[in-house]
Amino acid sequence: MVVRGDLGNVVARAEGGVEWTAAxxxxxxxxxxxxxxxxPYGDAVFNQRQVPLLLSELDRLPAACGGDWVGQARELCQVVERGTHLYLWFVGD
Structure with a gap:
């Protein structure tokens, strides 16, 4: 997971990634x-207007889908919310 600006520059980066489970x-x-x-294989990008919806879903996420990545995603969402022209990228393999 990374936060990128309009020009593709990386503003912030997570230490880990989503822990994919069957859940x-x-x-x-x-x-x-x-x-x-x-x-797990493709990229997903969230803009500043989508981040609040993503945060709401993270609040309701079943425990079986959780992990360290959830807290890291929340932190990156805050970076996007505080900035302008920033996007949260979930980068697939």
Whole structure:
């Protein structure tokens, strides 16, 4: 996970990444539209208007999907919210 500016410059970086478990398959688009966009192999990008929705979903995330990455994602969301022209990137393999 990284926060990037409009020019692709990295502003902040997480130490780890999402810990993929089988429980992610149970997150449907109706209840978790932001997290549902994540895949282990592709990139997902969230802008400043989407970050509050993502934070709300992180608050409701089942424990089976949790881990250190959740706190790191929250911190990066705050970076995006405080800045301008910043985007939170979940970078797939």
């Amino acid at each position: 992610f398959a149970d997150l449907g688009p109706a209840g978790f539209p932001m997290l549902w966009a994540l895949t």
